[in-house]
Amino acid sequence: MTVIMDGKKISAELQDGLKRKVSEAAEDIRVVTLGFHETPSFLYKRRKKLADKLGIVYDYHLISPADSHEIMTAFSQNQKISGLVLDGEIPDSLDEFSLRLAMAPDKDMEGFHPINQGKLLLGEKGLVPPTPLAAIALLKAYDIPINGKHVVVFGRGKVVGKPLIPLLLKENATVTVLHSRSKEPEKIASQADIVISAVGKPRFINGDYIKEGAVVVDIGMSTDESGNLSGDVDSDAVMGKAGYLSLVKGGISPLGLTMFMKQIVDQYK
Template structure:
């Protein structure tokens, strides 16, 4: 068996061409240029790199971007004030608060301050609630990108046992909800899960989202499974050990080039969707 490579980089490139045409059509029809506002608090180099990648993606499809950089000493109240300004700005269609923020900031309060109409990164409690109930809302960007990737490659989800490793409110939990909404049977594992290897061994679909390099061992994964690695660590290592999997599993995402490009693609796609819904954009 030779695993199907779920190439997020290639799919994102193809979708960007479609988005570029859609943005042009939107503007030709009288809409203003969609604008994504990105807030970065502090000077973490990895976060700065991620923000620049998002700005570059906006430019490639003809969307505007607004970069707000705040000092590391910014308070919760100061950040809330900036978010409020962007909520009220008719030119801004989407708001992204780069995670993580400095520890003195109440990140959840700031996420939830983003109006749901502009929550294109799918980080608000209200958005999560609506999405998990099957109602209209923007999904968290990484899980939304993964779902788009699985759909593109015709990976069957209904009736399958999916194991999600990680319970982050912007990755693991929304990923589990999206899979459940797609009629998968879902198990969520985390740092206090007992018999982790045995649970992984049951999975038809595995999503690694623990943030620890190669925590999930290749030997735990059964033949024929679909392996999605949402982790990235120095040296191109993911959360899932890949040794030998390419000859045993049905499909897997590369690291890098799998999930990452689809996260950014979901973000800009949802920003365009927001622009189409907001009368001011």
């Protein structure tokens, strides 16, 4: 039997606590999204919807390459702003690394600031990329042991796969990372107790990749040949074989959005 892990339910429980904390905070919790495009991204809209629900003030501020550093510095110093995010594509003309350096590390909602990335590697407390954090939180919510387990991560992207490595090591997992150049992925993945996939290739993980009873967390998002949202995992093939399965819908996405808000709200005691 395969237990479907319900990220939506876990996030609803966390959101109740967050809502209370926001309402008890002495002042407004204010997050500013900086974007280079007239129309905010899809992700901004998802985050805005959740912020409204939690009572967090969440705004979009249009910037241009010419004024981006100045605005980032000003918002970083502004005591009334708790969180900052960069939205959408960053123009090629701009040095993204140096723009990220201008953000106050303690307002960095996505955990991309080099200080936060360094802290993550060193095991120091800092703001962590929320999607991989959600993967750890989901395993813990289902009392799935990580300590001493073999975890195979598909993907080494900066949003999910790479930050998962230090997070899993902190939990004492044995970590194997597979990427586009890895050989014999089925052979390696089928030895894992836990498989977490963050690639973005429709349904490539079939039953051959999964050990009987293993835990499977699907994070990768893509559109398949019919134009539908697809995960990395062929859920029909894995269903019945996996012990636990987090599907691309109702799994990590809602929990990732919640963790995104949680880290900033938790700074308010």
